[in-house]
Amino acid sequence: MASSATGPRRIGRLQAILATTGFLLAFCAYSWLFVSAEVLPAGEEAGGSLTRFDLQLLLLTNPIETIAGWCAGDLDHFGMRYRLGVLLVASLVVGSACCLGQWLLSLARDHGGFSSLEQVVFATALGLGSFSLFTFAVGVAGGLQQRWLFWLAVLAPLAWGTLSAVRSWQQGSPREEREWRFRPRFSMGWLATPLVVFILLGATLPPWEFDVSEYHLQVPKEWFLQGRIDFVRHNVYGNMPMGAELHAVMGMALVPGSLSWWWGALVGKVILAVYALLTVLALIAAGRRFACAEAGVLAALAFITTPWVAYVSMAGLVEIVWGCYLTLAVYATLLWSGVQGLLGNGSTGPPGGTSVLRREGRAADVLLAGAMAGMASACKYPALLLVIVPLATWVLCSQRRVAWKPCGLFLAAACVFAGPWLVKNWLLAENPVYPLMGTVWAGRERDPQSDLRWRRAHSTGPISMVELQRAASGLVWKSRWQGPILMPFAFLAVWAAYRHRGIFPLLAFVAIYLTCWWLFSHRIERFWVPLLPLLAWLAGLGASFLQRATGRWLVRGVMLGAALWTLPWITSGLIGDTRILVSLEKLRQGTVLPLAGRTPRWSAFRYLQQNVKASQRVLLVGEARVFQARFPVLYSTCFDSCRLEELLADKSRAGRLAALRAAGVAYVLVHWGELERYRTPGNYGYSEFVTRPLIHDELVRQQALLRPVPIGMPARIIELFQVRVAD
Numbered sequence: 001m002a003s004s005a006t007g008p009r010r011i012g013r014l015q016a017i018l019a020t021t022g023f024l025l026a027f028c029a030y031s032w033l034f035v036s037a038e039v040l041p042a043g044e045e046a047g048g049s050l051t052r053f054d055l056q057l058l059l060l061t062n063p064i065e066t067i068a069g070w071c072a073g074d075l076d077h078f079g080m081r082y083r084l085g086v087l088l089v090a091s092l093v094v095g096s097a098c099c100l101g102q103w104l105l106s107l108a109r110d111h112g113g114f115s116s117l118e119q120v121v122f123a124t125a126l127g128l129g130s131f132s133l134f135t136f137a138v139g140v141a142g143g144l145q146q147r148w149l150f151w152l153a154v155l156a157p158l159a160w161g162t163l164s165a166v167r168s169w170q171q172g173s174p175r176e177e178r179e180w181r182f183r184p185r186f187s188m189g190w191l192a193t194p195l196v197v198f199i200l201l202g203a204t205l206p207p208w209e210f211d212v213s214e215y216h217l218q219v220p221k222e223w224f225l226q227g228r229i230d231f232v233r234h235n236v237y238g239n240m241p242m243g244a245e246l247h248a249v250m251g252m253a254l255v256p257g258s259l260s261w262w263w264g265a266l267v268g269k270v271i272l273a274v275y276a277l278l279t280v281l282a283l284i285a286a287g288r289r290f291a292c293a294e295a296g297v298l299a300a301l302a303f304i305t306t307p308w309v310a311y312v313s314m315a316g317l318v319e320i321v322w323g324c325y326l327t328l329a330v331y332a333t334l335l336w337s338g339v340q341g342l343l344g345n346g347s348t349g350p351p352g353g354t355s356v357l358r359r360e361g362r363a364a365d366v367l368l369a370g371a372m373a374g375m376a377s378a379c380k381y382p383a384l385l386l387v388i389v390p391l392a393t394w395v396l397c398s399q400r401r402v403a404w405k406p407c408g409l410f411l412a413a414a415c416v417f418a419g420p421w422l423v424k425n426w427l428l429a430e431n432p433v434y435p436l437m438g439t440v441w442a443g444r445e446r447d448p449q450s451d452l453r454w455r456r457a458h459s460t461g462p463i464s465m466v467e468l469q470r471a472a473s474g475l476v477w478k479s480r481w482q483g484p485i486l487m488p489f490a491f492l493a494v495w496a497a498y499r500h501r502g503i504f505p506l507l508a509f510v511a512i513y514l515t516c517w518w519l520f521s522h523r524i525e526r527f528w529v530p531l532l533p534l535l536a537w538l539a540g541l542g543a544s545f546l547q548r549a550t551g552r553w554l555v556r557g558v559m560l561g562a563a564l565w566t567l568p569w570i571t572s573g574l575i576g577d578t579r580i581l582v583s584l585e586k587l588r589q590g591t592v593l594p595l596a597g598r599t600p601r602w603s604a605f606r607y608l609q610q611n612v613k614a615s616q617r618v619l620l621v622g623e624a625r626v627f628q629a630r631f632p633v634l635y636s637t638c639f640d641s642c643r644l645e646e647l648l649a650d651k652s653r654a655g656r657l658a659a660l661r662a663a664g665v666a667y668v669l670v671h672w673g674e675l676e677r678y679r680t681p682g683n684y685g686y687s688e689f690v691t692r693p694l695i696h697d698e699l700v701r702q703q704a705l706l707r708p709v710p711i712g713m714p715a716r717i718i719e720l721f722q723v724r725v726a727d
Helices: 002-036 052-061 063-069 081-106 116-140 147-171 175-180 187-202 210-216 218-226 246-254 260-290 293-304 307-315 319-337 363-377 382-397 404-428 448-457 465-478 486-496 501-520 525-550 552-571 584-589 600-611 643-648 653-662 672-679 692-702
Strands: 038-040 617-621 665-671 706-709 718-723
Touching: 002 052, 002 465, 002 486, 002 525, 002 552, 038 052, 052 063, 052 552, 063 552, 081 116, 081 147, 081 246, 081 260, 081 584, 116 147, 116 246, 116 260, 116 319, 116 363, 116 404, 147 246, 187 260, 187 293, 187 307, 187 552, 210 218, 218 246, 218 260, 246 260, 260 293, 260 307, 260 319, 260 525, 293 486, 293 525, 293 552, 307 319, 307 525, 307 552, 319 363, 319 382, 319 501, 319 525, 363 382, 363 404, 382 404, 382 501, 382 525, 465 486, 465 501, 465 525, 486 501, 486 525, 501 525, 525 552, 600 665, 600 718, 617 643, 643 653, 653 718, 665 672, 672 718, 692 706, 692 718
Parallel strands: 617 665
Antiparallel strands: 665 718, 706 718
């Protein structure tokens, strides 16, 4: 009898030993590939080609330098007053969005069944998306300078939320609701706290990333200063969906003063970073709903320990925003499909609570899924293909019948948030997906050369095994900002899917996304960053599956190691600008130069800010990162018609001078370094009109139209010219 009882125990122990050994061997092999990957190619900072191990060793041996960088090396630069103000305004918007979302969810009569955590996550995401839609409507109507509208939009939901909370407190919440409340019981989840806090503080810094200074914040700045959302002829990116960037416009409207565009932009950056926290909470909720609470915490850790999250969120990019909406759209679709457990042990209620069964095929769930998918598409065009199409197909075919009505509801909800951007472009740019599909719709003011440069730069790369291997290795371990545990545990979910078929819908969606990314996009890494939350969801499921075979000690040890590995990467200068304790006022005034201040561009900007009059303009050639410019500018991106060419081409000297005067141009800044970069083989290209002989021989010497202005920078990189006043 005793021997028969010990038999299953021995088999169980043997399976645990084999599972532990197998995972450790596989994880060690992956870790070797991960740490030996070269992430700083020759020519970048830190010199030479450095592997992750080299960089990690440098970070661990110089922690004082990292900490000193938070104050730019001098405690005299310390200042938190303005930073706290930015965080306060952002918190006000997010809190109001949560209240607005709660009210919208309450409109659905069958909205019950959500836990408190799920309500907070979905309500905040829905409220922020609604604020973006509200800002869009006000902007199209030309009311962006009507600050009272935005204060009313923020304060009204807060008032409703406050009254509802007081009424609920007076009446007392039902026992069922109390049991549904989220309680952070798992200590592993607190490992995410320092990472999230640093990301939010880093988001308060002025923009330093190229795309953010060029259009993510520059276009909202232009819209706000002109008081309306309109066609942007000199910045092609400004005519794409910018639902996430409109949070910066709302911030600009809420902050008083002549520099509200600058401070409001920082508020917008912080709100974008809040989506990282929102995604963390969504993954925790997903674990509790579809597997177990531990799976949710592990998924959240796998997500937040991926440096991509910190880089995108602190820089002010939008990939995490529509990644959050993508995750919530999949979440709501799973609820509509009636999925009860991705690991075979889930329920329709939270673990340990009183289960309130949810009906399969609820209209509220499919409408919520469509709304989340529409918000993702309001952030980026690719979400139309990568989010709306696959999820609409899922809704249409997932219930063993063609579900036309639910699919129609899904698409209708998606159109509420994504449709206005398509209509705007149809009316203003004569192309609903401007500047895409230029061969179908010509679009407004798209000259053939600009359109050719655009299509060439955004065309799909060659399809070959070499390219596929390069893309796969970048995704799995070679990408500079990939995390140490995301992919190993996500692959474990593939293994677990053979025993738990509920994982297959998530795996299928990830496969469809990556296939579309490979076949239909120009394959930049940031385009698969929105998939990180779903990969982390799978990683949490894989880690939970492993725990059943090996016990908690192994998985928790790996998670702790991942957090300790990632923390130096996120808090050091590798991620970008990390001066989280430097006074924002000093950064704004230039007392402590931003990272970009070490470049010739900023030297020229400082000169221009001191010498350009309010009635004058500066024509920038080759330089489009103009958000920080506090003087009137004329500029264009490399994909738009060159402004200098428009003013001077095929004109006499008198005609050129008249054109410059009519445009108010007093200075011309030519960034030769950027022009050379654009014109290198394989890069975007630039108008061939701008050359050194044109500037130096023709405009300076022969026509005496421009006069060089010394700014102490190498002329081979950047030059500044003043337009001569006299003929």
